[in-house]
Amino acid sequence: MALQNLKDFHRPGAVEEVLALLSENDEALVLAGGTFIRGLEARGLLNGLETLVDIRRLGLDTIRVDADGIEAGATATLAKLQRVVAAQNAAWLGGLADALDCPPLQIRNTATLGGCLAASCPFFDIPTALVALDTEITIRGSDGERRLPLPELFFGLFANALEPGELITGLSIPHAAGHSAGAFGKLGAHANVLAIVNVAVQLTVDGGLCSAACVALGGGVADTVVRSPAAEAILTGSKLDPAALAAAGEAVAGDIQPLSDHQASAEYRRAVAKVMTRRTLERAVARLA
Amino acid sequence: MKQMISLEVNGEAHELAVEKNATLLRVLRDQLGLNGPKRGCDSGGCGCCTVHVDGQAVYSCMCYALSYDGASITTAEGLAVDGELHPLQTSFIEAGAVQCGYCTCGMMMAAKQLLDECPRPDEEQIRQGISGNLCRCTGYAKIVEAVKMASER
Ligand SMILES: Cc1cc2nc3c(=O)[nH]c(=O)nc-3n(C[C@H](O)[C@H](O)[C@H](O)COP(=O)(O)OP(=O)(O)OC[C@H]3O[C@@H](n4cnc5c(N)ncnc54)[C@H](O)[C@@H]3O)c2cc1C
Ligand code: FES
Ligand code: FES
Numbered sequence: 001m002a003l004q005n006l007k008d009f010h011r012p013g014a015v016e017e018v019l020a021l022l023s024e025n026d027e028a029l030v031l032a033g034g035t036f037i038r039g040l041e042a043r044g045l046l047n048g049l050e051t052l053v054d055i056r057r058l059g060l061d062t063i064r065v066d067a068d069g070i071e072a073g074a075t076a077t078l079a080k081l082q083r084v085v086a087a088q089n090a091a092w093l094g095g096l097a098d099a100l101d102c103p104p105l106q107i108r109n110t111a112t113l114g115g116c117l118a119a120s121c122p123f124f125d126i127p128t129a130l131v132a133l134d135t136e137i138t139i140r141g142s143d144g145e146r147r148l149p150l151p152e153l154f155f156g157l158f159a160n161a162l163e164p165g166e167l168i169t170g171l172s173i174p175h176a177a178g179h180s181a182g183a184f185g186k187l188g189a190h191a192n193v194l195a196i197v198n199v200a201v202q203l204t205v206d207g208g209l210c211s212a213a214c215v216a217l218g219g220g221v222a223d224t225v226v227r228s229p230a231a232e233a234i235l236t237g238s239k240l241d242p243a244a245l246a247a248a249g250e251a252v253a254g255d256i257q258p259l260s261d262h263q264a265s266a267e268y269r270r271a272v273a274k275v276m277t278r279r280t281l282e283r284a285v286a287r288l289a
Numbered sequence: 290m291k292q293m294i295s296l297e298v299n300g301e302a303h304e305l306a307v308e309k310n311a312t313l314l315r316v317l318r319d320q321l322g323l324n325g326p327k328r329g330c331d332s333g334g335c336g337c338c339t340v341h342v343d344g345q346a347v348y349s350c351m352c353y354a355l356s357y358d359g360a361s362i363t364t365a366e367g368l369a370v371d372g373e374l375h376p377l378q379t380s381f382i383e384a385g386a387v388q389c390g391y392c393t394c395g396m397m398m399a400a401k402q403l404l405d406e407c408p409r410p411d412e413e414q415i416r417q418g419i420s421g422n423l424c425r426c427t428g429y430a431k432i433v434e435a436v437k438m439a440s441e442r
Binding site: 002003004006007008009011031033034035038039041042052054056079101103104105106107109110 | 310312421
């Protein structure tokens, strides 16, 4: 049995209580949906853990949509965001909708947005889609509140940039300006598996030319989700014609440092990252029509 | 030290003393004797522990029981009403969608949420709805057929 040393299981009702518990005990672990934590436990990585702080009684599970975009609490589930995104049925949210289709039903119903991001796992899909949407997170600590653009949260493989005692309380997805569409693509061995490569793109057009482009890649193309400035530079100002999409696909190779693991070699990831980028761009362009 | 929680399981209220590290799956099987939810991988990879929490399908092996104090749980045992089998159960029998049966209860609970939200799913939607559930007897064709059949009852 794992977690054999667990002594305290807290279920606080206020953020201040969570912050107090975390500042008293820097070994305490925040528990949200628990789907990542249970995986760590099953691998025997939490045998010494003594304190869990469940944050799902804080009322941080609301999602609000308005003209400025989407504001979601950290403990809103993936399923809840999926329902909100489906109801919007908007091209600019196309990439997020695609990514939210990936995890199985049971995970969507349990996993939270804050947990999905704090895990800093480059093989997850939703973080890649949120990076392409310029998502910002809100963090609370004993010194107050701060905001962070999403890529800066990802510090390294399974390492986030939170200070000890800090909590993600929510995230904001700004409404894409102008005529914008997104798409997301995942290469995985089968439905219930982590990505070998995933790509999320966001394209905005104005007068037939691409006025803004974001290309984000995950799934082990680096230690964290990364953006590809080279691909974005090729797309911006282009007509988004097949040659530009192909060139952008080729360009991502220079912005990634792929990992080799049991799923795929670095060379394979590099090769498929180019193809996946081009195909995902094609999907986004189709949605702009 | 155990901690007390209350759970409503298949319509019945329970006050339970549970270990701090216990999963919902462990409480359902080992404390309440409900063997519908199965312990397969015990870490989120197979789906045979699927139950509903407040109407939503979850892997009960991924849930710490203490987090679910006050929740309403439905297991496969709760599908039949007054001895009358649920359409999913009848269809799984008629379609021959059960071989060893280890995945069956989890499959039905995943399919139940699908049918609750989408009463007439097409094959693609059915396959998507049960994508978090593995069947090692490779009975997917008949499982999909059974869910389709249940949707038509
Ligand atoms: C079978 C399976 C299939 C999956 N498939 C996919 C998939 O296809 N695509 C995909 O993108 N993902 C997939 N996932 C991953 C899933 O999205 C994550 O496990 C989940 O989002 C983690 O969220 P959680 O709420 O369960 O986090 P938890 O397990 O509760 O926590 C994760 C980590 O974040 C910390 N944490 C949690 N909340 C906060 C917070 N608010 N502030 C600070 N720290 C916090 C915790 O301490 C812990 O370290 C899958 C997982 C499983 C088990
Ligand atoms: S036992 Fe829960 S998913 Fe396998
Ligand atoms: S019937 Fe044996 S695992 Fe599905």
